[in-house]
Structure formats: C-alpha cells, structure tokens
Amino acid sequence: MTAFVIRRLLQAIMVLLVTSVIVFVGVYAIGDPLEILLPADATPAERAQVTRTLGLDQPLPVQYFGFLMRALQGDLGTSFVYNQPAVQVILQRLPATLELAFCALLLALVIGIPLGLLAGLRPGTRTEETVMTGSILGFSLPNFWQGMMLIMIFAVILGWLPSTGRGRTGTILGIETSLATADGIRHLILPALNLALAKIALVIRLTRTGVQETMPLDFIKFARARGLSGRRIVSVHVMKNIMIPIITVLGIEFGSLIAFAVVTETIFAWPGIGKLIIDSINILDRPVVVAYILVIVAMFITINLIVDILYSVLDPRIRAKR
Incomplete structure (x- = not known):
C-alpha cells in the first residue's frame, strides 16, 4: 500500500x-x-507601468519559470482584479462550492440508492419501468433547463x-455554512437538487445493475438457505457487493460536481x-484562471487517491494485489 501511494503521488506531481x-x-x-484593466484613454506610459507591474513585459518562458518557482512556495500569483493572492481568492469561494457539491452528492445517494434498489429488486415490473424512465430524464435534460424549471416552479x-x-x-x-440556518438551507435546496439530478440518475442505474447482477449469485442463495431475512441479505450482502463501483464512480463524479458546478452557480x-471562474474569464484575470484549474486538478488527483484507498479497504483482494 505504501509503495502504491508513493507511486501515485509521483504521478500526481507529473x-x-x-x-x-x-x-x-x-x-x-x-x-x-490591459484592455480591460485600463480605461480607453490610458496613456502609453500608464500602460507600460501596469505591464511592468504585472510582469507581462517578460518573455512567456520567463513568466512561466517565475510562476513555477512561486508555485513551489504556494504562491500561484496575484489577482489582477482583486489584488489578492489568486489562491486566497479561490479559497474564499471554495467552501460555498464544496457545500453545494457535498449536498448534491448526499442527495444523489439518499435518493438514488433506494430507487435503484427498488428497481433492481423488482425487475420487469411497472415500478422498474417508472424509475428507469425517470433516470433517463435525469440524464437527458440539460442542466441549465432543469435549473430554470426549478426556479419557475418552486x-x-x-x-x-x-x-x-x-x-x-x-x-x-467553526466552519461557515448555509446548513447552520433555516434561511441558508432554503437557499441551498434548489441549486443542490439541480446539481444532483444527473448524479441521482447515475446512482439509480449503478445500483439497479449491481442488484440484478448480484441477486442470482451463489452466496446470495446460500444466505437464503441459512434462513437470513430478505432485508438482511439486501442491506448486508448485496449492498457490500455493489458499493465498490458506486464509490468509485461517485468519487470521480464528486470532482466533476466541483469542477462543473459553473452552470448551476451561474443560474x-x-x-x-x-x-468566480466565469467572471475571471470575462475580465481576463489570468492568475485566478490558472490557479483555479490547478486547484481543481489537485482536487481530482486527491479524490482519485482516496477512492483507490477505499477500494482496497472494501475489497481485500485489491489490497493483496498491491
């Protein structure tokens, strides 16, 4: 396990x-x-001064080398607009996005797993058809349209x-959160639900497929022969078997929830x-854009590493191979 983690960390650095x-x-x-940061009537001297201040007068390789040296010290540049370290600007906004993503992921699990179990345990019935039709809508409808409809209705x-x-x-x-107040929870419900809809559909399909593949297996038949109740068989034996692919996919999807919450946050x-990233792109705040992408990549790598470790905890065979 230690060698595996070290190897993954080296890969992450590359x-x-x-x-x-x-x-x-x-x-x-x-x-x-400069076209956005300076007024149209700025003099050449003012433009030259701002160019030197921002370091834009140097060749691109020199700018990158300086950026890399500062990045190794935790400095990803200073925002052109906010005049603050780009990482600080991102970290000020990150808790709100993490809160939204966590709630969306929780909704996906709380709603998706029971519906997936219901569809998986009743194959060929109207219940399965209804649940699976709903999951198709969750995949098919554009996220921005879902958001507008939620606003229109609720x-x-x-x-x-x-x-x-x-x-x-x-x-x-000690953590600032909308979950601490009733008003904050009311504001959180619609964006979290909008962000979660596609993931709910994904969890439904993963759970339903896992259940239908697991139920005919021999260890389920042995569990029934031992006289275990259907609820215990599902909650212990079936759930343990199907949670590995669900955790794997949701681990990756959690990163996508954070990275691609742009549409929901905008709506x-x-x-x-x-x-923040949409606003920064519009005003060409380059340090914030670069820092945002690197932070998101680092989060993806961290999440994937955590998923791999959880994989080995849930399935000892994987740990033995490593």
Whole structure:
C-alpha cells in the first residue's frame, strides 16, 4: 500500500507539472488584460507601468519559470482584479462550492440508492419501468433547463423557495455554512437538487445493475438457505457487493460536481468558484484562471487517491494485489 501511494503521488506531481505548462501557455496566449484593466484613454506610459507591474513585459518562458518557482512556495500569483493572492481568492469561494457539491452528492445517494434498489429488486415490473424512465430524464435534460424549471416552479409559481443567493450562513464546528440556518438551507435546496439530478440518475442505474447482477449469485442463495431475512441479505450482502463501483464512480463524479458546478452557480447566483471562474474569464484575470484549474486538478488527483484507498479497504483482494 505504501509503495502504491508513493507511486501515485509521483504521478500526481507529473500531472500537475504538465497541466501547469498547458494551462499557463494557453491562458497567457489569449487576450490582453490591459484592455480591460485600463480605461480607453490610458496613456502609453500608464500602460507600460501596469505591464511592468504585472510582469507581462517578460518573455512567456520567463513568466512561466517565475510562476513555477512561486508555485513551489504556494504562491500561484496575484489577482489582477482583486489584488489578492489568486489562491486566497479561490479559497474564499471554495467552501460555498464544496457545500453545494457535498449536498448534491448526499442527495444523489439518499435518493438514488433506494430507487435503484427498488428497481433492481423488482425487475420487469411497472415500478422498474417508472424509475428507469425517470433516470433517463435525469440524464437527458440539460442542466441549465432543469435549473430554470426549478426556479419557475418552486420560486416563481409556488413561491416556496428562493431562487438566487446563498442566504444567511452560520457556523458549525467553526466552519461557515448555509446548513447552520433555516434561511441558508432554503437557499441551498434548489441549486443542490439541480446539481444532483444527473448524479441521482447515475446512482439509480449503478445500483439497479449491481442488484440484478448480484441477486442470482451463489452466496446470495446460500444466505437464503441459512434462513437470513430478505432485508438482511439486501442491506448486508448485496449492498457490500455493489458499493465498490458506486464509490468509485461517485468519487470521480464528486470532482466533476466541483469542477462543473459553473452552470448551476451561474443560474442560481451561488457565490462559489464556478461563478468566480466565469467572471475571471470575462475580465481576463489570468492568475485566478490558472490557479483555479490547478486547484481543481489537485482536487481530482486527491479524490482519485482516496477512492483507490477505499477500494482496497472494501475489497481485500485489491489490497493483496498491491
């Protein structure tokens, strides 16, 4: 296990290095931030001064080498717009996105697993057809359209829930979160549900397939022969067998929830890093864009490593191979 973790960490460092080159060159080759940061009537002297201040007067390889040296010290540059370290700007918004992603993932598990079990344990019935049809809609409907429909129904027509913003926050164990207040929870429901819909459909399909593949196996027949109840067979033997692929897929999908929450955060004006990256691209705040992508890549790598470790915990055969 130790050798495996070390090997994965070395791979992670190489991935981050290659990603930093691609992202830095790609982002810094697009547009001129001076056109946005300076007024139209700025003098050549003012433009030259700002160019020197931002380090944009140096060749691109020199800029990247300086960026890499600073990155090794935890400095990913200073935002052109906020005049703060880019990492600090991202970390200020990251808790809101993590909160949204965690709630979406929780909804996917709480709703998706029971519905998947229901469909898997009743193959060929109208119940299975209904559940699977609903899962197809979850995959097929565009995320932005789902968000607009949720706002239209629950915020505009029924008036039950607010449509935008994070609402009032509080602290739980020293962490600022919307879950600490009733107003914050009301603001969280719609964006979390919108972000979770596709993942709910995914969990339903994974669970249903896992159940239908597991139920005919010999160890399930032996469990029935021993007189175990159907509930115990499902909750212990079946669930343990199907959770490995679910954990694997959801581990990767959690990273995608964070990285691709852009649409949901934009529709619901949720103050997370998804909305931040859209604003930063629009104003060519290059350090924030580069830092955002590197932070997201680092999170993907970390999540994949955690998933691999959980894999070996759930299935000793995998640990033995390593």
